[in-house]
Amino acid sequence: MRIGELSKATGVSSRALRYYEQQGLLRSERRPNGYREYAPESAEVVAFVQDMFHAGLSSDVIRDILPCAGDEHPRGDCAELLTRVRQIRDELVRQEHRIAERRRRLDAYLAYGYGARQLPAHAGAVR
Template sequence: MRIGEVARRAGVSPRALRYYEEQGLLTSERTPSGQREYAEAAVERVTLIQQFFTAGLPSRTIQQVLPCVDSGEGSPEVFEMLAAERDRITAAMADLAATRDALDRVIHNARHPSPEHCPGLRDPAWSPYEPSMATT
């Protein structure tokens, strides 16, 4: 299938596909006129590459991982690198969850104001926009 079809089905731009080829992450055949032709499996491959990029893996790491995906085998070094990436992703997820929880508290406090959470309820002169009034 042609580059435009792969791009449409995988939800990426043709430019992204050309970049993946430059990085050695994806291959295509060339027609006599020089147009790229991809195998049907390219859509699934591009989806996997996108997932790796979304997870924060750089292209050089993805390049090392893809042969393991293809063969189901890999070196101990690659698996150690993958375990380190997984740990990094897990830590990032924990940080995002903590941020989400903080936002949930802010939203709750905004929807259910009380003197403990909203200083303005204690002192009508208090204003978060005028610091001089906050200390009166």
């Protein structure tokens, strides 16, 4: 399929697809007329890449884990790459906990009352 067809099938812009190619995340073959030709499974690859970008992975990490996620023979150690992805996931969990704590503090402030003249004793503690 050509780039416009892949773009339509995936909802990803042609510009983004070309970027994915530049980053080594997607492959195409050039036809004699210069058009890019993508394999039918390219739509699945694009969906995977999008999922990983939305999960916060960089193109470098995605490029490394693609062979482990597909039918290709991996170039590297997939167990090591999975460890790397787990570390990224664990950092996201830590960030979620920090954000939840911040939200709880704001909720407590709002529950106490905006513009109150006196704060509870524990509210002024610096953390």
